[in-house]
Amino acid sequence: MAAEKNNQIVGQSKYDLDAKWDACLDLTVRRFVYSSLAGTFGGLLFFRSPVSRWASVAFGAGVGIGSAYTECSRLFDGSPAKLAAPKITETPAPQDGQD
Numbered sequence: 001m002a003a004e005k006n007n008q009i010v011g012q013s014k015y016d017l018d019a020k021w022d023a024c025l026d027l028t029v030r031r032f033v034y035s036s037l038a039g040t041f042g043g044l045l046f047f048r049s050p051v052s053r054w055a056s057v058a059f060g061a062g063v064g065i066g067s068a069y070t071e072c073s074r075l076f077d078g079s080p081a082k083l084a085a086p087k088i089t090e091t092p093a094p095q096d097g098q099d
Helices: 002-046 050-075
Strands: none
Touching: 002 050
């Protein structure tokens, strides 16, 4: 009975991992495409040079992949890429010349 229950838990975690990968892949493709399209539209609207337009598309694609990476790291219970605020400790100011 215990071996059957353990096998069932392993099977569920395998399917859960597959579902996470499917969701992550779907999210990555959608965000890459939509951000690239937004970059294309922005490049056509704001820039005249083809190089600037391609740079706009590349920037949009990078934003899409970066946001998908952050969301997938949260999905897999990893640590999200967040900037931590520095810890400030209060120390008394030195008093030179006073005894």
